[in-house]
Amino acid sequence: MIISSANSTSDVNLVEDVSNWWDDPTTREWLIDKPISIAVTILVALIAHWVFRKLITKAVERGANRAVEPEKSKRPSLIKTPFGKTATQEEETPLDVQLLRRSQEQRRQARIRTLGAVGKSAVAIFVWTWAALAILTTIGVNVAPLIASAGVAGVALGFGAQSLVKDFLSGIFMLIEDQYGVGDTIDVGDGIVGDVEDISLRITTLRDMDGTVWYIRNGEILRVGNFSDEYAIARFEVPVGLSNDTETAWSVIEKSFQEAAKLPTVKDSIIGEPEMKGISSFEPDHMTFRGVVKTLPGYQWEVQRHVYAKVLTDMQREGITTPYPNGIGSISPKQLEAKRSGEKA
Known part of the structure; x- marks a missing residue:
């Protein structure tokens, strides 16, 4: 009987300990509140990332598929009607103008898609940086000193990694100014001429006529010759x-x-x-x-x-000859025949 009573007391104490532990606000906070909050933050980040990417994709496709100008345009004509009024006639767009518009349209589409890719990368950085800061705040980490440290680290990075910052700034201005886009043929100096295969904020990827792929930092491109701009x-x-x-x-x-x-x-x-x-x-x-x-x-x-x-x-x-048609230092067949005739004579 004594052993049974002791076991009952032990079980009661264990149940009370578990109940007290479960009723503890800290336990509920770490096992329920914070995990749920973190899961909600990650879910919101996933949804926001997906929504922003969809919006950018839709905007890119809408902008890329939008025709710039119609192939035909109505312009006032100087032809007079029998009543003395100026007639309006529909004129066909010349073929060379159509070809030029088509080329400009391809370049515009390539630029829009390039900006869309950069926009998706920027959205991903923004959304997941916010999610990381929100999760750190949820688990009790004070992000204010972290943000301040990040600012100091950014200043130090700006001084210590000036070339990296220069590459990013050059890439941003290159895209804004539309200096070149994916598919363009460009000359970046030092004899490197090729087709642009990829553009990021830091690196431009070229493939030259021999098939060699060149990875060029945007900050190192001091001048660009674009062979694909308009005509x-x-x-x-x-x-x-x-x-x-x-x-x-x-x-x-x-x-x-x-x-x-x-x-x-x-x-x-x-x-x-x-x-x-x-x-x-x-x-x-x-x-x-x-x-x-x-x-x-x-x-x-x-x-x-x-x-x-x-x-x-x-x-x-x-019979129009080029200079030295038979090679430098050689004589033509007529001169050779004349020389042989003179020797025989």
């Missing part, structure tokens, strides 16, 4: 030997230039009329004829390749 100009420099008749060579090259611009392989890339500039330089052994034509951005090299092939073929057919 490009294909320039042709054709060297012609001084033994040729100038007017004949001019006529052959100009005609070939005009015909090459109508080739099916390049006509859709050209947005202007070819223009023959004439002789651009005069050297002791040759003269150079120059021609230019406006093309879609990034297509100037393709147009150059096809036009050069056409011009060279027509020059050879018409």
